[in-house]
Amino acid sequence: MNCIIIDDEATSRTIIGELCSSYKNLNVVEVFSNAIEAIKYLNQNKTDLIFLDIHMPDFNGFDFIRTLKDPPYIILTTADAEFAIQAFEYDCIVDYIVKPIKPERFKKSIQKVEGKLNEKVTATVTDKEKQQTGDDFYVNINKRLIKIDIQSIYLVEAKGDYIYLKTDHKNYTVHSTLKKIEEKLPDHMFLKIHRSYIININKIIDIEDNSVLIEKDIVPVSRSNRPELMKRLNLL
Amino acid sequence: MKEQANLNYINSLSGGDKSFEIKLFSIIKKEFKIEKNIYYDNIKSEKLKLCSENVHKIKHKISILGLEKSYKIAEQHENNLREGNSALQDKFSDILNNVTNYLNKL
Numbered sequence: 001m002n003c004i005i006i007d008d009e010a011t012s013r014t015i016i017g018e019l020c021s022s023y024k025n026l027n028v029v030e031v032f033s034n035a036i037e038a039i040k041y042l043n044q045n046k047t048d049l050i051f052l053d054i055h056m057p058d059f060n061g062f063d064f065i066r067t068l069k070d071p072p073y074i075i076l077t078t079a080d081a082e083f084a085i086q087a088f089e090y091d092c093i094v095d096y097i098v099k100p101i102k103p104e105r106f107k108k109s110i111q112k113v114e115g116k117l118n119e120k121v122t123a124t125v126t127d128k129e130k131q132q133t134g135d136d137f138y139v140n141i142n143k144r145l146i147k148i149d150i151q152s153i154y155l156v157e158a159k160g161d162y163i164y165l166k167t168d169h170k171n172y173t174v175h176s177t178l179k180k181i182e183e184k185l186p187d188h189m190f191l192k193i194h195r196s197y198i199i200n201i202n203k204i205i206d207i208e209d210n211s212v213l214i215e216k217d218i219v220p221v222s223r224s225n226r227p228e229l230m231k232r233l234n235l236l
Numbered sequence: 237m238k239e240q241a242n243l244n245y246i247n248s249l250s251g252g253d254k255s256f257e258i259k260l261f262s263i264i265k266k267e268f269k270i271e272k273n274i275y276y277d278n279i280k281s282e283k284l285k286l287c288s289e290n291v292h293k294i295k296h297k298i299s300i301l302g303l304e305k306s307y308k309i310a311e312q313h314e315n316n317l318r319e320g321n322s323a324l325q326d327k328f329s330d331i332l333n334n335v336t337n338y339l340n341k342l
Contacts, residue, residue, distance in 0.1 A: 018256055
């Protein structure tokens with residue numbers, strides 16, 4: 001996690017830098033004694049986190065935040081508790097630490113930022129998966145385009161030039177390949193367990209030796225795919 | 237009786253790293269001297285709002301040295317100065333002298 005420090009007091013900059021040095025994943029990229037220099041820097045560079053003093057001459061911390069189009073996460077550092085309410089107006093402000101900053105209080109702040117960054121990564125991955133796969137797709141059956149709800153699919157079976165799509169409501173025979181349909185299915189929900197079968201892992205009823213019971217179908221699991229299947233199960 | 241400064245906070249930061257302690261003391265001494273001089277200049281010129289800004293910076297150093305009672309006086313002095321009131325000036329000057337003496341001994 002890259003961060004910058006903005007504080008007009010050298011003592012504060014030194015203390016925050018020292019506190020950051022205790023965290024391997026926290027990398028202080030730049031240190032600024034005024035907000036204007038930091039704005040110039042941020043016009044050219046990105047950062048994950050800013051330690052920002054509120055009380056600075058000419059251009060205070062809140063003035064600074066208002067200049068940022070896409071602000072990163074910000075931890076406010078200040079000698080006054082009086083601005084805390086104002087801080088709630090900004091979504092980018094993760095925490096508000098009153099100086100002198102104690103190591104244990106600093107740790108809590110960093111944990112908050114890490115939590116926020118993890119949420120962001122998870123949300124991005126989910127959005128990406130949705131964009132890649134969507135909630136449904138269309139198949140061409142007898143010159144009709146039929147919408148298939150992805151969540152309703154429990155089994156896909158390859159048979160020669162065709163695939164059988166088995167859903168909660170209906171089964172379809174489609175002229176396609178397992179590889180093509182595999183690209184349309186989200187990885188977190190579907191798994192290829194055999195060269196001819198893809199299953200929806202959420203619909204598994206039980207697993208016995210080298211076969212899976214899914215709805216009413218018993219599907220073979222190949223030896224090479226079994227470890228991945230076992231890894232994906234929420235085993236007690 | 238003058239309040240005694242302590243190094244508890246600095247020790248908690250440094251974890252025994254003497255080179256960091258030396259570096260931090262050197263910065264505090266240098267910065268405190270500058271801030272104190274600017275404060276007195278502003279007091280002389282009766283620029284009380286600017287004085288309150290100076291006290292704001294100085295009070296952080298007072299808290300770093302563990303001077304809790306002095307910090308409260310500094311905080312009150314800062315607020316008063318913002319309102320154009322310098323009634324705590326003498327008390328604050330005593331605090332500045334106390335900090336100066338302490339830093340000079342380090």
